[in-house]
Structures are given as C-alpha cells and as structure tokens.
Amino acid sequence: MPKKPNHKRTGKGGLHTNKPQARKPQESGEAVESEEMVYGRNPVLETLKSDRDVNKLFVQDGLEGGKISSILSEAKKRKVQLSFVPKSKLDTLSDGGNHQGLVLATSPVNYASIDELFELAEKKNEQPFFLLLDGIEDPHNLGSILRTADASGVHGVILPKRRAVGLTSTVAKASAGAIEHVLVARVTNMATTIDELKDRGLWIFGTDMKGKDYRHWDVSSPVGLVIGNEGKGISRLVKDKVDETLSIPMVGHVQSLNAGVASGLLMYEVYRKRHAL
Known part of the structure; x- marks a missing residue:
C-alpha cells in the first residue's frame, strides 16, 4: 500500500456505521431526461x-x-x-x-446515490470497488466501460455532472444492456466526492505514465479508481486528491491507451487479485 495519508479511514470494510448526510436531490436519484x-x-x-x-x-x-x-x-x-x-x-x-x-x-434512467454503491458492496460482503470517471466525453467509451464494469464486478461508477457524457441511449446501446445492471452515481464535484470516499475508507488511485506499475497494485482494501478524460487525462484538482498513481507498461510506439481499454485492464486486475484461482 502507499504511505498512509492524513485523512482518517474507519469502519468495517471502509463503511461508517453512521451514514453521512444525504446528498442533494440533483446528485442522486435524478432522471437523465424526460423520455x-x-x-x-x-x-x-x-x-x-x-x-x-x-x-x-x-x-x-x-x-x-x-x-x-x-x-x-x-x-x-x-x-x-x-x-x-x-x-x-x-x-x-x-x-x-x-x-x-x-x-x-x-421511463428515464435514474442515477444511484453514493450510499447505494456502498450498500451493494456490503450486501455482497466485498470490499468496495468504485470507478470514478473524470470527464469521459465519448458515449461509446462510457458504454464500453459500463459493460466491463458489470462483467468484472465493479460496485458502482461515479460520473461528474458537468463536462462529461451521461446515461444516454447511445451509451445504453454501447453497453449492450449493462447500463441496467451497473449502479451509476452523478456528482457535482468530483474532488469533494473523493474526500468523502476517503473519509469512508477508500484508497483512491489514478492513472499516470509515471505511476507505479499496476501489477504491483494492492487491491485488498476498499478501492476507488479514477480514469481521466480521453484527451486530457485526469484533471489537476482530482489528481491532487489521489493516494497513488498507476501506470500500464507499454513497449510499442504509442504510449497511451484508449480510456475504455485502460479501465478494462485495471478493472480486471482488481478482479484477478480478489478472485484467485
């Protein structure tokens, strides 16, 4: 694990016994559109x-x-x-x-609350594993990510409310129906949400070319994985909040991966380490 930061993490499986204040209505249980x-x-x-x-x-x-x-x-x-x-x-x-x-x-798709993501992990008796998408704009990328999230057992996906694609019909089609099975929360401020997740026991990891080789990643504790925008990567404010960055080694000429491919590799790394043969 990375060096322990200053924030406090408490509770069984990263959960507080007392839940925090409910989020504002616009951040959870919110319909995507009228039809x-x-x-x-x-x-x-x-x-x-x-x-x-x-x-x-x-x-x-x-x-x-x-x-x-x-x-x-x-x-x-x-x-x-x-x-x-x-x-x-x-x-x-x-x-x-x-x-x-x-x-x-x-009827419109409804977003989940952060509490519901924690409740799902607790129901499955598993350490929480959330995917935080910091500005994904391509609906096909989001659909593909949701499809892999469903397959690999991610407990929930968190999206920012602004400057990112939401749950649209194109996303639903690209997800091959996985959109109906993956809890998705939408939040106003991703950096503030990361602070809340840390307070509730999660270790937050991001992707960066100079980060630690993802094959040495310790996923035994509650995990939040941040995937950045297709072109710009993780925003500065969000990157400042992560506990540690991870890199995916590449030996080819192109030193970057599609957001859907990168997130897929890392989601299955969590699955592989948590479900040993």
Whole structure:
C-alpha cells in the first residue's frame, strides 16, 4: 500500500456505521431526461428484464428470429404494448442509431446515490470497488466501460455532472444492456466526492505514465479508481486528491491507451487479485 495519508479511514470494510448526510436531490436519484428511447436487441431485452418502467415496444414489420421471439415473449410477460412499424419509423425514433429493428420507449434512467454503491458492496460482503470517471466525453467509451464494469464486478461508477457524457441511449446501446445492471452515481464535484470516499475508507488511485506499475497494485482494501478524460487525462484538482498513481507498461510506439481499454485492464486486475484461482 502507499504511505498512509492524513485523512482518517474507519469502519468495517471502509463503511461508517453512521451514514453521512444525504446528498442533494440533483446528485442522486435524478432522471437523465424526460423520455428515453432504448434501441438494439441486447439493450431492449435487458431493459425489459430490469425493474425500469417500460411503455411501448416498437418492432420493425416482418422481423423474425429466435432473439426477436425471446424479446416479444418478455414484452408480453410484462404486458408492454407492441407496435409494428416500418423501418423508417424506427430510424426516426432512434435518431438514426443502429436499432436492429427494435426501439423501446421507457421511463428515464435514474442515477444511484453514493450510499447505494456502498450498500451493494456490503450486501455482497466485498470490499468496495468504485470507478470514478473524470470527464469521459465519448458515449461509446462510457458504454464500453459500463459493460466491463458489470462483467468484472465493479460496485458502482461515479460520473461528474458537468463536462462529461451521461446515461444516454447511445451509451445504453454501447453497453449492450449493462447500463441496467451497473449502479451509476452523478456528482457535482468530483474532488469533494473523493474526500468523502476517503473519509469512508477508500484508497483512491489514478492513472499516470509515471505511476507505479499496476501489477504491483494492492487491491485488498476498499478501492476507488479514477480514469481521466480521453484527451486530457485526469484533471489537476482530482489528481491532487489521489493516494497513488498507476501506470500500464507499454513497449510499442504509442504510449497511451484508449480510456475504455485502460479501465478494462485495471478493472480486471482488481478482479484477478480478489478472485484467485
């Protein structure tokens, strides 16, 4: 572990027995937008299987196949209204996205609270592992990161409210439905949130070319991993808050990795060390 900083970390598994003051409404339990259209076969199926309220399923005329049958069966089970429409209608509803013949009208996605992320880790009897995304702007990157977060057992993802992509339909499509299974919190100030996480027991790590080789990373304690913006990396204010930086060794000519690839490597490093063969 890095040299212990001045801030205090207490409580079982990094949790306080007394919860801090609730966050303001705009930072948790907040709807993304007034209406949401989910499109693509996997995202639609996973949304139908989730607890999210769904209103209507638009299906392309003449569409058939095993996956389609499963989706229609799930929709009928939930008593969702079906509407068979031409492809041009779906093109409009998905704003030209790759809808694969299906668009689902749903209630907005809600963000989780920081407390809910801790509660999930506690429910699983695991040390908390959160991913903090400091300014990810590409919705495909965010979707890919959420997909890996779901696969690798991350307890929650934290996004800044400003200057970053939120949970959009494009993100849902890119996540292949993982958006329905990963808790995502959105906060006003990432640096302040890091201070709160430290007070609740987390060690915060960031990525930097001059950091420690990630293969020597100790993940046995509660962990928060910061991934920076695709072009600028981690902001200065956030970098000043991390306990230690990690580097991914590279022997090629390009000395940087896509944010989704870098976060995937590090998420699975936590999984590998916490779930030994």
